[in-house]
Amino acid sequence: xxxxxxxxxxxxxxxxxxxxxxxxxxxxxxxxxxxxxxxxxxxxxxxxxxxxxxxxxxxxxxxxxxxxxxxxxxxxxxxxxxxxxxxxxxxxxxxxxxxxxxxxxxxxxxxxxxxxxxxxxxxxxxxxxxxxxxxxxxxxxxxxxxxxxxxxxxxxxxxxxxxxxxxxxxxxxxxxxxxxxxxxxxxxxxxxxxxxxxxxxxxxxxxxxxxxx
Numbered sequence: 001x002x003x004x005x006x007x008x009x010x011x012x013x014x015x016x017x018x019x020x021x022x023x024x025x026x027x028x029x030x031x032x033x034x035x036x037x038x039x040x041x042x043x044x045x046x047x048x049x050x051x052x053x054x055x056x057x058x059x060x061x062x063x064x065x066x067x068x069x070x071x072x073x074x075x076x077x078x079x080x081x082x083x084x085x086x087x088x089x090x091x092x093x094x095x096x097x098x099x100x101x102x103x104x105x106x107x108x109x110x111x112x113x114x115x116x117x118x119x120x121x122x123x124x125x126x127x128x129x130x131x132x133x134x135x136x137x138x139x140x141x142x143x144x145x146x147x148x149x150x151x152x153x154x155x156x157x158x159x160x161x162x163x164x165x166x167x168x169x170x171x172x173x174x175x176x177x178x179x180x181x182x183x184x185x186x187x188x189x190x191x192x193x194x195x196x197x198x199x200x201x202x203x204x205x206x207x208x209x210x211x212x213x
Contacts, residue, residue: 032197059089064083106137174200
């Protein structure tokens with residue numbers, strides 16, 4: 001899995017060099033993210049796909065993220081994101097609609113995603129795909145933990161699919177909203193959703209401001 005991720009990073013790096021068509025195409029982004037391990041199609045305490053998808057109170061675990069993005073063309077960019085969370089809500093049992101609490105499990109993610117913009121106006125919906133590596137701390141209440149009671153990190157590669165919406169405020173600042181499904185093929189790392197909301201700053205020289213909006 002690590003080898004596959006390495007090849008992916010090299011591919012996108014070469015693509016950057018050969019297909020960059022926009023001046024000053026770099027973005028820096030910071031914001032909040034929420035990890036949801038409930039609506040992923042697993043047995044209790046997790047639930048069916050999309051079940052209680054917007055149940056923020058019972059299932060969302062909040063943290064922060066940073067992302068660096070390079071715009072390749074008017075409709076395509078690629079970003080590298082690092083995220084940090086603490087997971088305290090894993091799911092629920094029965095119909096009580098009460099979250100199943102776990103210990104404060106550390107969560108770290110490193111992901112590379114390509115986004116394709118369906119529109120190029122000020123409001124820009126997009127679809128995305130990519131890959132990454134996620135680590136979740138083991139613990140006494142981690143339902144996927146094989147070493148109950150330890151504080152080790154277990155990690156695995158994920159395949160990511162995303163939907164999002166970007167709003168350009170001006171030449172320099174944008175608001176970015178994105179929902180990503182992260183699929184793990186390893187039993188010891190759960191599939192999960194990650195939602196992000198952040199502010200992007202675009203590095204534009206004066207000569208480039210009138211070139212790209």
